[in-house]
Amino acid sequence: MTAEPLLDVRNLKVEFPTRHGRLEAVSDVSLRVEPxxxxxxxxxxxxxxxxxxxxxxxxxxxxCRTGGSVRxxxxxxxxxxxxxxxRVRGAEIAMVFQDPMTSLDPLFTIGNQLVEALRLHLPLxxxxxxxxxxxxxxxxxxxxxxxxxxxxxxxxxxxxxxxxMIAIAIACNPALLIxxxxxxxxxxxxxxxxxxxxxxxxxxxxxxxxxxxxxxxVAAEMADRIxxxxxxxxxxxxxxxxxxxxxxxxxxxxxxxxIPRPGLDRHSLMPVIRGTVPGLxxxxxxxxxxxxxxxxxxxxxxxxxxLLELADGRQSRCWLHDPNTRRPDLTTSRGAGHVx
Ligand SMILES: Nc1ncnc2c1ncn2[C@@H]1O[C@H](COP(=O)(O)OP(=O)(O)O)[C@@H](O)[C@H]1O
Ligand SMILES: [Mg+2]
Numbered sequence: 001m002t003a004e005p006l007l008d009v010r011n012l013k014v015e016f017p018t019r020h021g022r023l024e025a026v027s028d029v030s031l032r033v034e035p036x037x038x039x040x041x042x043x044x045x046x047x048x049x050x051x052x053x054x055x056x057x058x059x060x061x062x063x064c065r066t067g068g069s070v071r072x073x074x075x076x077x078x079x080x081x082x083x084x085x086x087r088v089r090g091a092e093i094a095m096v097f098q099d100p101m102t103s104l105d106p107l108f109t110i111g112n113q114l115v116e117a118l119r120l121h122l123p124l125x126x127x128x129x130x131x132x133x134x135x136x137x138x139x140x141x142x143x144x145x146x147x148x149x150x151x152x153x154x155x156x157x158x159x160x161x162x163x164x165m166i167a168i169a170i171a172c173n174p175a176l177l178i179x180x181x182x183x184x185x186x187x188x189x190x191x192x193x194x195x196x197x198x199x200x201x202x203x204x205x206x207x208x209x210x211x212x213x214x215x216x217x218v219a220a221e222m223a224d225r226i227x228x229x230x231x232x233x234x235x236x237x238x239x240x241x242x243x244x245x246x247x248x249x250x251x252x253x254x255x256x257x258x259i260p261r262p263g264l265d266r267h268s269l270m271p272v273i274r275g276t277v278p279g280l281x282x283x284x285x286x287x288x289x290x291x292x293x294x295x296x297x298x299x300x301x302x303x304x305x306x307l308l309e310l311a312d313g314r315q316s317r318c319w320l321h322d323p324n325t326r327r328p329d330l331t332t333s334r335g336a337g338h339v340x
Contacts, residue, residue: 004074005032006175006208007056011068014048014055016280022065023280025051027232028307029068033176038202038209040219040240042255043229046277049212052229053178056210057093058085073175091121094169096162098181103165104153110164111149117168136167140197159190163197170201177202180212195222216255220244228252231277231288234307235317248316250295287319299325 014026026048033039041049054060056070058077070077072093080088089095097103104113114133118124124132130149137145140163153161162182169177179198183191195218202209211222219226219240226243228236228251236249247253254273275292278284284291290300299319307317319325 006035006073007031007033007210008071009052009056009068010071012052012055012070013067014051014060015065017063018280020281025232025280026055029229029232029234031227031234031237033208033210035175036202036206036208037224038211038222039225039227040211040213040223041227041229042213042216042219044214044255044273044277046231046279047229048232049214049229050180053095053180053210053212056178057089057095087121090117090174091172092174093176093178094172094174096165096169096177096179096182098184104161106153108152109149110151110153110156114149114164114168114171118171121172132171133167136171137164139170139201140164140167142167157190158186159194162186162194166194166197166201170205170207173205174207176208176210178210178212181214182211183218184214191218198222216244216258228255231283232280233288233317235289236315238314242314248310248314248321249318250293250320251289252316254292254294287317295320297325297327
């Protein structure tokens with residue numbers, strides 16, 4: 001089946017004006033989401049995941065410069081007017097963020113906010129919207145929905161607030177849900193419940209999911225395909241089996257080693273890779289990962305790797321795959337290691 005993908009991002013580039021001049025936060029990112037499928041975009045904090053999602057929805061500040069193309073349902077999103085784009089957001093592509101407290105207004109009841117969100121996109125009277133709000137709260141598994149409608153956000157737990165956000169997100173039955181770290185602020189048990197809820201809603205409505213997470217464990221549980229990002233670039237992508245069982249890129253391998261073992265708190269364990277993602281003004285020459293990479297060679301320090309097509313059709317941005325990369329003379333280096 002080679003039907004049009006639902007979302008087709010090609011060579012996306014985003015530049016921010018900074019006091020060091022224009023700097024690239026996202027560079028040459030290409031990814032596709034097919035109808036109903038789940039793509040996880042994985043990478044540590046600062047990898048460019050949220051900027052990618054914001055670029056898709058055209059939510060970046062006007063001062064940003066973007067390049068490449070974003071097609072959704074066979075339309076070029078860059079070509080839409082702002083009011084057409086507003087209709088796409090929410091109705092066709094919905095978004096759930098990490099911290100529902102920042103998306104919910106503390107001054108208004110959950111009912112008010114749900115009713116407003118529904119009436120923004122659907123031709124409903126207040127009474128009909130309230131009825132639909134109750135149905136939605138039931139659908140996302142909030143007990144006593146009538147009472148929740150009268151509650152203010154601070155009266156709900158983090159997990160309950162995220163259920164409300166998901167209720168708002170699915171209200172118009174969007175074809176694509178973009179969830180940016182939807183469970184990062186929640187504890188592990190609630191995280192599992194929310195992930196299960198998202199999967200059930202996807203199964204019931206055929207919604208595609210672009211799931212952004214720093215957590216390989218979450219990606220492993222949810223995704224059909226995984227896109228690994230580092231410092232604004234895609235470094236590897238493949239099916240969940242390919243990436244988890246046979247990772248090719250040293251960064252992917254390092255991320256996999258940081259999946260927490262059962263019983264440990266995953267949030268306090270991340271990240272275990274030494275160092276952090278470089279900031280926009282601190283990009284090292286050569287491969288952006290070389291100074292944290294256990295396998296770096298001389299070439300990696302000077303020349304930036306391209307996304308290399310491997311013999312089996314996989315892609316990975318790493319000079320180790322290139323036969324022209326000069327390796328150190330192993331006999332000498334091993335000999336030196338044995339001196340002591
Ligand atoms: N408005 C902005 N202005 C300047 N730099 C930004 C802005 N937003 C994000 N960045 C930078 O872009 C990079 C990618 O950020 P982001 O997409 O938020 O990472 P992630 O979501 O993967 O943690 C980071 O270096 C971040 O500091
Ligand atoms: Mg982010």
